[in-house]
Amino acid sequence: MRRSIFQWAWRRALHSVLSPGDMGIDLGTANTLVYVKGRGIVLNEPSVVAIDDDTMQVLAVGNDAKRMVGRTPARISAIRPLRKGVIADFDVTEAMIRHFIRKVHDRRVFLHPSVVVGVAAGVTEVERRAVQDAARQAGVWEIRIMDEPMAAAIGAGMPVSEPVGNMIVDIGGGTSEVAVISLGGICTQRSLRIASEAIDEAIALYLRHEANLYIGESTAEQIKISIGSAFPLPKETTTQVRGKDLVTGLPRKVVITSSEIREACAEPVAAIVEVVKETLDATAPELAADIMNRGIVLAGGGSLLRGLDQLISAETDIPVYVAQEPMNCVVLGTARYLEELDDLPFSSSA
Numbered sequence: 001m002r003r004s005i006f007q008w009a010w011r012r013a014l015h016s017v018l019s020p021g022d023m024g025i026d027l028g029t030a031n032t033l034v035y036v037k038g039r040g041i042v043l044n045e046p047s048v049v050a051i052d053d054d055t056m057q058v059l060a061v062g063n064d065a066k067r068m069v070g071r072t073p074a075r076i077s078a079i080r081p082l083r084k085g086v087i088a089d090f091d092v093t094e095a096m097i098r099h100f101i102r103k104v105h106d107r108r109v110f111l112h113p114s115v116v117v118g119v120a121a122g123v124t125e126v127e128r129r130a131v132q133d134a135a136r137q138a139g140v141w142e143i144r145i146m147d148e149p150m151a152a153a154i155g156a157g158m159p160v161s162e163p164v165g166n167m168i169v170d171i172g173g174g175t176s177e178v179a180v181i182s183l184g185g186i187c188t189q190r191s192l193r194i195a196s197e198a199i200d201e202a203i204a205l206y207l208r209h210e211a212n213l214y215i216g217e218s219t220a221e222q223i224k225i226s227i228g229s230a231f232p233l234p235k236e237t238t239t240q241v242r243g244k245d246l247v248t249g250l251p252r253k254v255v256i257t258s259s260e261i262r263e264a265c266a267e268p269v270a271a272i273v274e275v276v277k278e279t280l281d282a283t284a285p286e287l288a289a290d291i292m293n294r295g296i297v298l299a300g301g302g303s304l305l306r307g308l309d310q311l312i313s314a315e316t317d318i319p320v321y322v323a324q325e326p327m328n329c330v331v332l333g334t335a336r337y338l339e340e341l342d343d344l345p346f347s348s349s350a
Contacts, residue, residue, distance in 0.1 A: 022114045023101070024334030026151075027131065029082045030173025030196060030301065032062075032096070033331040034104050037338055041331060042104045047173075049092050050078045058092075061099040069218055084193040085120035085175035086127040090134055098138035114142040116334040120175045121147040122191025144337075148172070149179035150186060151333030152299040156323040160184055165287030166294065169276055169312070170330070171302025173197050176272045178279040180287055188283045192275045196302040198268040199224055206264030208246065211254050215243040224305070227258040230269045231307025231314070269308070273315050280316060295319035299329040 024035040027047070034043040045062030052059055053075050060068060068078040081092035101113065119131050128145055135143045153160050153168040158181070160166055166181045176195045180188040200220040207213045207220075215223075219241065227239050236258045245252040276296070280288060296318055298309055304327070309320040323329050 022338055023104070024116045024118075024331055024338045025097075025100075026118045026148075026331040026334065027082065027097075028172050028330075029080065029085055029175070031327070032100060033328065034100055035331050035335040035338070036104055037335075041328060041335075043100055044327075045100070047082055047096065048078055048080055049096050050076055051092065053077055058095045058099070061096055062103075066218075069216070083174060085172065086123050087130045087134060090130060093130075094134040094137045097135055097140075101138060101140075113140060114144075114338075115140045116144045116146055116338045118146050118148045118151040118330040118334050120172075120191060121149050121177055121179065121186065121189055122175065122193075146334055146337060147179075147186065148330050149177045149189060150181060151331075151337070152323075152329040153179070153181050153297070153333065154336050155325075155329035155332030155334075156297050156299050158297060164294065165283070165290030167279070167283075167291045167296045169272075169296060169298050169300075169303070171195050171272065171298065171300040171308075172330075173301065176275060176300075176302065178276050180279065180283050180291065182287060182290075187287060188279055190275050190279045190282075192271060194268050194271045195300075196221075196224075196305075198271075199228070199265050199302070199305070202268050203228070203261060203264045206260070207241065207243065207254075207256070210260075211256070212246040213241065213243040213252060213254055214246055215241065219243065223256070223261060224265070227256075227261055228265060229258055229262050229306040230265065231310040232262070233258055233306065265305075269305070269311065272302075272308075273312055276312055277316060280318075292318055295321055297321050297323055299323045299326045301327045 022037040026033040032045060032047045036042050046066040048065040049058060050060040050065040050068050065078050081089040081096055087093045115135055117131055132143050149168050149170050152170040153166055158166045160181045161184045163183050168179050170177045173196050176192045178190045179186045200217055203223055204215050204220040207215055227237050238255050238257050240253055240255050242253045303322050309322055313320040
């Protein structure tokens with residue numbers, strides 16, 4: 001025991017000299033957020049990397065790469081290295097993590113931070129190991145993996161350590177995760193690889209079938225943000241959409257309504273509502289009673305879809321609330337865990 005304490009103290013002292021900028025990372029399918037200890041959230045950029053296919057050189061990462069999506073020449077690919085909450089391209093993910101670490105630390109090459117990374121709770125052990133390996137290859141000193149539902153609940157300010165049922169619904173870019181948490185652990189959990197990106201794809205598919213109009217993922221996302229909804233609006237709205245006519249191949253614009261987009265989103269939204277109901281069905285009676293009293297909390301960028309809280313509340317007959325900073329909940333949860341690491345000499349690390 002004495003030797004273990006000495007080793008931990010020596011490691012922490014050496015680490016404090018070599019790497020003062022420990023980090024919490026929300027490695028999301030759509031966006032990556034980075035928290036640096038003592039500085040707060042310092043980065044929020046799309047999880048996109050632009051690659052030269054001929055030389056395999058990374059040309060741009062984050063915001064710069066996102067602007068290239070759908071606008072690159074044949075030899076350049078703007079890709080998302082994470083799909084459905086897991087790593088789809090290991091090398092590109094490693095390059096992206098390294099870029100973000102150096103960016104938030106002013107490109108200091110010899111910095112080796114400790115990192116807490118939020119990952120989807122439904123990933124396999126192989127997928128979890130891929131995140132750890134990518135972070136190590138990017139220069140991370142010490143890595144801890146944290147389940148996103150737990151991180152989101154902590155970031156949303158829920159009393160996860162108390163003996164009461166807390167239900168969190170974290171809707172990200174690639175995955176929707178629902179968890180019931182009590183006494184610092186996940187009691188019941190469901191993961192669905194349908195989330196914000198699936199809604200964007202449904203909008204693009206609807207316009208292709210109903211209006212013979214081809215649009216890209218960025219346009220579909222903008223439509224969702226501007227007039228998308230999951231529940232009837234007090235006043236329906238319209239927007240103008242520009243794309244390519246599938247018949248003539250020429251540019252064309254159409255006017256669509258919020259009710260049409262709600263119809264387009266119906267299938268993926270219904271799948272998210274269904275997984276919430278399944279989780280409630282699998283929850284112990286005492287915890288379910290707590291949730292009835294305390295309500296359900298929504299986190300993640302997908303929770304910002306208009307009327308989603310109203311729809312879930314109508315389907316479950318339980319109050320539903322959107323977290324104060326839904327897009328930041330996971331990274332804020334990793335940040336809180338990171339701030340407590342010094343008091344956890346025997347906490348597990350990868």
